């Protein structure tokens with residue numbers, strides 16, 4: 001379970017903070033020389049935006065799709081849905097179908113969606129070390145967050161959406177994390193282990209002399225490699241072969 005700010009008002013402020021910091025980070029990420037130097041751990045220690053790990057996150061999501069074709073589906077084409085600046089445009093396919101039915105064209109802002117292992121590493125580092133408290137107040141360890149399951153969404157206007165999302169199979173987490181909903185309906189597939197395995201496969205593909213086990217569990221060996229992984233993505237990206 002992970003919480004960005006607990007109330008809609010503060011969420012808006014947090015997003016402004018993220019937007020303010022994200023712009024130079026994104027521009028910087030376009031710089032081949034600079035981006036190549038940043039590891040995931042360096043992003044966690046030096047920035048208050050996860051924008052810099054987006055290229056690696058894109059690779060991780062594509063690798064998940066290779067491991068289990070069709071398990072993720074787009075949500076950025078749902079009429080009315082607007083996604084947060086660092087929210088992946090993908091959910092578990094069944095959750096995406098349910099969301100499409102629930103939204104039904106109404107304006108729906110979703111602050112956070114499916115997270116990759118790299119994003120969760122950054123958020124959890126901030127939470128543990130009390131960095132960037134205006135962005136993250138609570139974050140589960142990598143491999144444990146509901147958002148890594150591909151089934152979770154954070155909806156700032158949760159009160160207005162509880163009934164419709166609930167009827168579509170999304171369970172509201174409650175007062176501890178008011179913006180958070182988990183899809184528990186038909187066809188839900190928890191992607192957490194697949195998400196860890198996607199990183200382990202990408203690491204091994206790029207480090208044949210430093211291979212780790214591809215068991216899908218978050219362990220010390222995986223944590224050490226993720227810390228060193230390039231935020232702007234591996235040289236050898238996802239492959240479905």
Ligand SMILES: [Zn+2]
Nearest residue numbers: 002153154180
């Ligand atoms: Zn959440």
